[in-house]
Amino acid sequence: MASKQNKALKKRRLTIVQVISNYPDAQPVPSNKGGTEKVVHELTEELVRRGHHVSLFAALGSRSSARLITYPKGLKHSQIPQYVLRHMPSDTHIIHDHTFRSAVGRRKLPCPSVCTVHLPVKRHGKNPVYVSKRARQLMGRGKGFYIYNGINTHEYEFSSEKRGYLLFMGRIIRNKGVLQAIQVAERTGKKLLIAGPIKAPEFFRKEIQKRIQRNPNIRYVGAVGGDQKQKLLKHAECLLFPTLWEEPFGLVMVEAMACGTPVLALKNGSVPEVLSGFPQLICKSVSQMARKAQQKNYPSPAKLRLYVTQRFTNKQMTSNYLRLYREIIRRREQKRGQRQPTRR
Template sequence: MASKQIKMPSSQHLSIVQVISNYPNAQPVPSIKGGTEKVVYELTEELVRRGHHVTLFAARGSRSSARLIPYPKGLKHHQIPQYVLRHMPAGTQIIHDHTFRSALRRRKLPCPSLCTVHLPVKKHGKNPVYVSKRARQLMGGGKGYYVYNGINMHEYEFSSEKHGYLLFMGRIIRNKGVLQAIQVAEQTGKRLLIAGPIKAPVFFRQEIQKRIQRNPKISYVGAVGGQRKQQLLKHAECLLFPTLWEEPFGLIMVEAMACGTPVLALPNGSVPEVLSGFPQLICKSVSQMAKKVQQKNYPSPAKLRQYVTQRFTNRQMTDKYVRLYRKMIQRQEQGKRAPKV
């Protein structure tokens, strides 16, 4: 991270408010579909395990070990600040805003705050935290902080046994690179499974479905979660991640490697950071990706899982956020003590 670590007593438990979006199709926390909801859940649970006092504002139907305050039915995005401030516990020391447009950014708050920029939006709150160096560079002009997303390793099943299929897993939209994944399958003659919700129906119908129908080795298996997702990830020969846009993080890459499955990716967005330990998995083009599929020169499943354990766990993510929380709190305390000029 960009900031120096602030040394404060590690035994000091904080009072933290976590706020997540309540948009029309909000997912409860945790969610088998939404990556942001999953990350917020893991952060919240780890904070509670460490003894911090956490209040989570989230969509109805959420579950958490923290004090959970669900949004009322019909609450709009612009109403979130008023609702949070009205129900926030007394003595709150820090507010962590995870809403996609930083809902609390314009409000005068009774305590320090920071906002994680999960998606590429222009409206950032105070003390923005990006989910990769690349995201901080593009969206924050190099200012602010970055903390990589982390996962709970106990939730990901490891397997060294692979079943010889390629896997694409993500939203079915053009920029995610599903068409490029199909091209890799076509060039290699490999079996390809495509998993994910169809978010661009016209694109799917006109460009994806026809190619699937022409090739019996390519299958669309729908949106997946839970045990089905685990099975697909851990037994895939390789996950294809040919993203075409500046993806802020790309959690599925980490999830696949945690299961012992290699990832071949185009060098866009956070890919060079997430795969920095395995530069041989980064591809300059679809043709090179196809060539690497045929060569099968992959790191061992055990090395892939170890790599995630060392860099992208919920514990490491929480360590960095707690350091930031303490820095913001200490900064405000120092400001209060500063003599007036």
């Protein structure tokens, strides 16, 4: 009987609600700037392509093939659960909460939920999903699930032609390692382009801006997206990812490799997992990163792209989430069945 139920569940088209945060500087879905927004977009679109009924709750300005419900202007983060419950389909099978504090998943809900933990937070919802094994180990203490983020590789331009510059791409904050990227450029004498929004203005002004002004080989190009982001990624000699914290995933590493660009990264957070196929690119220190940047002993661009297509695609991510959705729904239905009184 259980086997028949599992087979029936696998064939069933699910009604799924995807929920993303709404906060003052929320990015619309899809976004070339917000990693979480991009992941949610890829997951939503692939679920729709597979025939599932998906509702997406997202910021104003979002676009989607799913049924799109945008948050009204002024809606606070704490008001998201009530808004979702009021507007979601009555036949919803599962809610997927991507909000940064699992705002919906921590509530009492009429259906099961999963909560992807995109950033480190103390309060998790039911069925937490982490974006790497390391994140599950640190934030979930080994409990919950992990599913890697995925991208649509067809949207990333591949190039074997490189133009001799190093690239740092990410938010300009201390923990992202932009200062360490500058140190690599200073030690190697190589050109460095820095791209990303300035999220710590005082840090940028006091510690970054002066070093850029002193070195003509280093240039800050601002926050980037679209064609400009593609060109920077595909033509870079190497992407530097000197993260100083326990980065849960680091989507830009996958994006760079999809463009055929190698990544030199410090051995923190998810780096050993994301770069497990290329251990020679993992660095223990800034000094080692500088040496590797000078040696340029990189895998071929074609090998880097193939690696991403085999491990970090939107299709693989969606298949993994669907398996998890169905397992959680199955458990819920089984539990409800056990509660039903037996008829005499």
